Amino acid sequence: MISKSIAERMDKGSWIRKMFEEGGRLKALYGAENVFDFSLGNPDLEPPVEVLNAIRELAADPTPGLHGYMSNAGYLSTRQAVAGLVSRRSGLDVPASAVCMTVGAGGALNVALKAILDPGDEVIILAPYFFEYTSYTGNHNGVPVIVSCDRETLLPDFDAIRRAITPRTKALILNSPNNPSGVIYPAESLIQLDALLKEAPRTIYVLSDEPYNELVFDNQAVPDTMAHISNAIICTSWSKSLSLAGDRIGYLAVSPRCEDFDRLIDAVPFCNRTLGFVNAPAFFQRVVEKAIHARVDIKKYEERRDLLLRVLRDAGFEVNCPAGGIYLFPRSPIEDDVAFAQACAKHNVTLVPGTGFGFPGYVRLCFATSRETILGSARAFRIIGREFGLN
Ligand SMILES: Cc1ncc(COP(=O)(O)O)c(C=O)c1O
Known part of the structure; x- marks a missing residue:
């Protein structure tokens, strides 16, 4: 049964x-x-063509050992490339040790939740939301707490978030550009959210789920979560920006400003391994490293x-x-x-x-x-x- x-x-x-x-x-x-x-x-x-070329080139690489296990966090060279990207976007100095390659954004979110939740800890989810968040939270014995955005602007409702915070709140999942609304949360919203979370009785981590970060229109920019929110953990993938959804490749990056940073960056690869992911797909780690600026x-x-x-x-x-x-x-x-x-x-x-x-x-x-x-x-x-x- x-x-x-x-x-x-x-x-x-x-x-x-x-x-x-x-x-x-x-x-x-x-x-x-x-x-x-x-x-x-x-x-x-x-x-994109950069990805297809990288696939061809890497498939022909005769170097032995390319299909074996590696560090649970992924190849160092790939993590260094990602750390460079995240550092440029955030303006912070994000070391490669803060990056863990994951099985898509879904894998990254599960690893992050596993690493931080104790049974009964609450996770605030802003609606409208990607439906799997409730299951992901439940997977790690967390309790989802749904907080609706403003019905007109579809932006976070800060009074509602304030009311939802309890001594058990451990995380908040943020998704901008948002699936399904297509709304990008402006920098002021992120700044306001950071200030609000700092009033809470204990640290609340913001899991920033950003697989649509590169799919923005009319030359708009997405304000960087890590730049504006101290306890940010980026959970994202190339599923949409490189159309690699089936190849299951993404990453998790812990902000150097996160509370308990040193323990957290050790916990993340441990959870990647023990959840059974072990490590992100080896071949596609190398592909995205080569095509890191493509979309x-x-x-x-x-x-x-x-x-x-x-x-x-x-x-x-x-x-x-x-x-x-x-x-x-x-x-x-x-x-x-x-x-x-x-x-x-x-x-x-x-x-x-x-x-x-x-x-x-x-x-x-x-x-x-x-x-x-x-x-x-x-x-x-x-x-x-x-x-x-x-x-
Ligand atoms: C908001 C959001 N988060 C996460 C995911 C999962 O992404 P991935 O395929 O990289 O696991 C999706 C997929 O549609 C999504 O829309």
Whole structure:
């Protein structure tokens, strides 16, 4: 028999998966070209040429021992390259010893939580949020505490965060650019958050989940979390910025200003090993080291964002232009976002209700999909808009 807690979590399920499976069912019934699937956040651009060249070059390297274990934190040369990147961004002197290569951002978050949580410790999660955060927290016997962002600006609500802090609060997970809202938290928000957390009865670590850090549009910049927040632990990956989601490569970087820095940087590789990750994939550590300054062609995502924005606005939807990420997050025209998502599926359009991100009243659409899908959906969205009195 499987564990009660896992059975419970599986029952709650992921709305992303449910809607993706609904898309698959509709495609089997009506043909893929007649279904407009905006459910799953799977980057659909190919990795950049620097990555493909690095893969070819490294695959031909005859040096013996390249496929063996290495230090649990990863190759020193890769960690030095990452430390250089993080130091430049933050303006701090981040040593290679503060960097641990991980199995994606998901691996980094699990390692960080494992390293800092005692049973019953609370983790503040700002909604809307990536749904796995609650499971990741539960994996390490933590208690997720969901705090909604402001319903209009989708920025952190500092009064609500203040009210949520207790003597058991040990961490807060921050995700900017945000999945699903596409909002980038401005520097003032980070500064205010740092000040607020410093009032807490004990140290609260900020786990900064930043896989969309490089996917920002209109030449905007993402204020650096480590630069503004003292107890920051960066948990991120190249899943989106290099389209390497399936290759599971990311990193964790501990700010040199973190409380208990020396113990923390020893605990992190220990947790990487004992969680069974052991180390991040060897081959892709070498690939990202070679392609550390590359990224996918953002212009292509920007074009699709603009195209889908136009389709939705023409159909009468109220939707903000996302600053980063690969999602649009319009308001649901009815309060019940789950019912709205189900109504869309009747027109062969699959999207994810905001409820799946702890933020009802909105829906999420991933625009990392083909132009044909986006353009093809226009008619269905006009009909849906009419059905809900939007046009
Ligand atoms: C906000 C957020 N965090 C973490 C992840 C997981 O990233 P990775 O594939 O690098 O584990 C995702 C994946 O979609 C995400 O959207």
